[in-house]
Amino acid sequence: MPTSPADHESEHDAARPRRERRKEARPGELLDAALTLFVEKGFAATRVEEVAARAGVSKGTLFLYFPSKEDLFKAVVRENIAGRFDEWNQELEAFDGSSADLVRYCLHSWWERIGMTPASGITKLVMSEARMFPELAAFYEHEVIEPGDRLLRRVLERGISRGDFRPTNLDYAVYSLISPMIFLLMWKHSLGPCCPSTREIDPVQFIDTQVDLILHGLVATPHTLSS
Incomplete structure (x- = not known):
């Protein structure tokens, strides 16, 4: 049976690396991870490296969306x-x-x-x-x-x-x-x-x-x- 362009696109998406496939979802995942850690550990004790790791991205990626931990916290408050x-x-x-x-x-x-x-x-x-x-x-x-x-x-x-x-x-x-x-x-x-x-x-x-x-x-x- 011939495959449609949508089938090829789906196969292509499945073959892409996990981090690349999640690119569009990263801000939301970062906010979820930050909320969890801020509530568990407090603001001072939470490190951005932990937030990035919890969300499955690099610290550099986190800073692309949120330039500082303060900006990340503000985004969490606004989102929730x-x-x-x-x-x-x-x-x-x-x-x-x-x-x-x-x-x-x-x-x-x-x-x-x-x-x-x-x-x-x-x-x-x-x-x-x-x-x-x-x-x-x-x-x-x-x-x-x-x-x-x-x-x-x-x-x-x-x-x-x-x-x-x-x-x-x-x-x-x-x-x-x-x-x-x-x-x-x-x-x-x-x-x-x-x-x-x-x-x-x-x-x-x-x-x-x-x-x-x-x-x-x-x-x-x-x-x-x-x-």
């Missing part, structure tokens, strides 16, 4: 977290549920898309090494913290404008939404793996409890508190 804010803002615009449902959706979807992935370790890394690498801390502030604050502020403003939430200091109210998620990340990447099974935290139940506390507080009825 910062680059998703457009998507999240669009979802906020399209959300048609109640304000309470939106708060639940934000925290649960964040956990599913970031918390349950290797990218969840980036926040712990930044918090641990920020003072040693102030430039990277400033980058993370600009690329992740500031747009995250703006997004959550819009969530709260939506609730206030609809009369679902009472007016409050939004600068600090935003931290009420962020703090439980930071706790989950720190627990997952620090004490959590070292604790006995009796201390295990179910992230979904934890988030549901935090949302309930944020929305309703601890007081059974408002009049039970003395002035």
